[in-house]
Amino acid sequence: MSQKTVSSPLEDQEDSTRPNAAPSDAYDFLVVSNRLPVDRAGDGDDNGWRRSPGGLVTALAPIMEKSDGAWVGWHGAADEELEPFEHDSMALVPVPLSADELELYYEGFSNATLWPLYHDVIAPPEFHRAWWEAYQRVNQRFADAVIAHAAQGAMVWVQDYQLQLVPAMLRAARPDLKIGFFNHIPFPPQEIFAQLPWRRQVLEGLLGADLLGFQRPNDASNFARAARRFTAATGKGTRLAVMEGGRERLVRAEAFPISIDTQRISELASRPDIIERARQIRHDLGDPKTIMLGVDRLDYTKGIRHRLKAFEELLTDGRVKVGEVTLIQVASPSRERVEQYRLLREEVEGTVGRINGTFDTMQHTAVRYLHHSYPVEEMVALYLAADVMLVTALRDGMNLVAKEYVAARRDGTGALILSEFTGAADQLKQALLINPHDIAGLKNAITTAITLPSGVAGRRMKAMRRQILVHNVEEWSSIFLSRLTEVCR
Numbered sequence: 001m002s003q004k005t006v007s008s009p010l011e012d013q014e015d016s017t018r019p020n021a022a023p024s025d026a027y028d029f030l031v032v033s034n035r036l037p038v039d040r041a042g043d044g045d046d047n048g049w050r051r052s053p054g055g056l057v058t059a060l061a062p063i064m065e066k067s068d069g070a071w072v073g074w075h076g077a078a079d080e081e082l083e084p085f086e087h088d089s090m091a092l093v094p095v096p097l098s099a100d101e102l103e104l105y106y107e108g109f110s111n112a113t114l115w116p117l118y119h120d121v122i123a124p125p126e127f128h129r130a131w132w133e134a135y136q137r138v139n140q141r142f143a144d145a146v147i148a149h150a151a152q153g154a155m156v157w158v159q160d161y162q163l164q165l166v167p168a169m170l171r172a173a174r175p176d177l178k179i180g181f182f183n184h185i186p187f188p189p190q191e192i193f194a195q196l197p198w199r200r201q202v203l204e205g206l207l208g209a210d211l212l213g214f215q216r217p218n219d220a221s222n223f224a225r226a227a228r229r230f231t232a233a234t235g236k237g238t239r240l241a242v243m244e245g246g247r248e249r250l251v252r253a254e255a256f257p258i259s260i261d262t263q264r265i266s267e268l269a270s271r272p273d274i275i276e277r278a279r280q281i282r283h284d285l286g287d288p289k290t291i292m293l294g295v296d297r298l299d300y301t302k303g304i305r306h307r308l309k310a311f312e313e314l315l316t317d318g319r320v321k322v323g324e325v326t327l328i329q330v331a332s333p334s335r336e337r338v339e340q341y342r343l344l345r346e347e348v349e350g351t352v353g354r355i356n357g358t359f360d361t362m363q364h365t366a367v368r369y370l371h372h373s374y375p376v377e378e379m380v381a382l383y384l385a386a387d388v389m390l391v392t393a394l395r396d397g398m399n400l401v402a403k404e405y406v407a408a409r410r411d412g413t414g415a416l417i418l419s420e421f422t423g424a425a426d427q428l429k430q431a432l433l434i435n436p437h438d439i440a441g442l443k444n445a446i447t448t449a450i451t452l453p454s455g456v457a458g459r460r461m462k463a464m465r466r467q468i469l470v471h472n473v474e475e476w477s478s479i480f481l482s483r484l485t486e487v488c489r
């Protein structure tokens with residue numbers, strides 16, 4: 001791929017007098033995340049590449065497809081060094097990871113220390129010094145890749161918990177950069193964060209940014225409180241001050257709730273072939289009156305066990321009947337070598353087997369369980385087929401599946417059951433909000449959703465659609481980047 005000197009999305013707002021000592025192969029705008037939007041690890045349906053899993057990529061890919069910037073990240077395979085390349089009109093800069101680093105930095109520190117710690121310790125976080133050492137080393141590699149491709153004064157947007165040390169590493173090497181950070185997952189309350197043996201270093205890493213973005217105002221204030229408690233940062237509320245070279249530098253922590261490419265999902269939902277596919281799915285399940293749907297990475301934060309328990313009890317109580325109601329559970333494979341994920345898979349698959357063994361008939365199934373990931377077209381067909389969408393996360397930074405379901409329901413039908421513990425609950429207020437720990441409440445919400453009068457369902461869905469049609473992911477990124485430009489002035 002030939003690299004180019006490219007402009008940031010906000011170039012016209014920038015200071016045109018700043019020196020431009022940029023090498024000609026550098027970018028004015030870079031996103032850096034652990035994962036690139038494409039992944040090598042799968043069967044590879046698009047020239048050996050498939051779309052990476054998770055909300056981060058869902059949100060950022062539509063932005064980067066329209067941007068001239070570069071995306072720096074790991075390409076999903078171990079021990080493979082690749083040159084920068086172009087994919088779906090995105091400039092991608094791969095960062096290599098060895099098999100050892102995958103184990104220590106990715107599976108270990110990122111997903112067995114930070115992930116459970118930041119999600120209410122639903123699973124017990126593990127603390128190992130060798131993992132922390134690998135985390136520092138790999139964060140430095142990502143920072144170095146950015147430094148090598150960033151033009152003078154470039155805007156760099158660091159993403160998520162895997163790269164929390166990168167902002168300070170960038171600032172140390174390249175004080176000319178404008179550095180933003182966005183945390184896609186929750187930031188825990190100080191009392192929980194305090195468990196992390198390297199809490200000060202992580203906070204100092206983040207404080208290297210000019211602007212720190214979080215999903216909810218609470219996440220931003222949790223961060224600010226922890227920073228004041230465990231580092232030398234001072235300041236009030238979410239405006240922090242750090243000393244740097246004898247001068248005070250301001251760091252802002254604010255909420256920027258992320259969203260989806262609403263227009264794209266909505267358009268797909270009007271495509272005749274996708275509408276036909278939704279009909280086919282319903283037909284293949286024996287045309288039940290009600291299809292319920294869960295779509296999650298197979299992750300213990302998503303409350304899949306709680307959802308299955310509620311459904312199993314409803315079947316046992318006779319409040320729902322097989323043949324009338326079918327639950328489709330898409331559980332896309334995730335972090336399969338991490339112990340807690342292996343245990344979860346065994347438990348979920350055991351439960352599904354038990355439910356189906358007890359309640360299935362020759363013609364009908366209770367739970368159609370699919371341990372796969374699907375292209376967006378198939379996801380939209382599933383959203384269209386589903387009368388009730390179940391989002392029962394025990395803790396979730398945002399949950400973009402909830403927003404995608406709403407985006408797909410153009411005709412205003414359908415009911416969304418949504419956990420209060422998702423960031424999305426702040427925006428999708430007309431959903432049937434539930435506490436997933438309250439199984440009796442969840443069961444009632446399911447029966448309410450199944451019998452919701454169409455007028456009520458329609459009013460709720462239309463209000464939610466209005467919200468996400470306005471507040472889409474393009475708005476999210478432009479608000480964040482304008483704010484970053486503003487705070488850097």
Ligand code: G6P
Pocket residue numbers: 034035053054055056057111160161184185334335
């Ligand atoms: C969440 C995280 C992302 C992550 C994604 C998929 O959405 O916020 O940073 O990329 O899950 O997880 P994985 O470990 O497969 O990258």
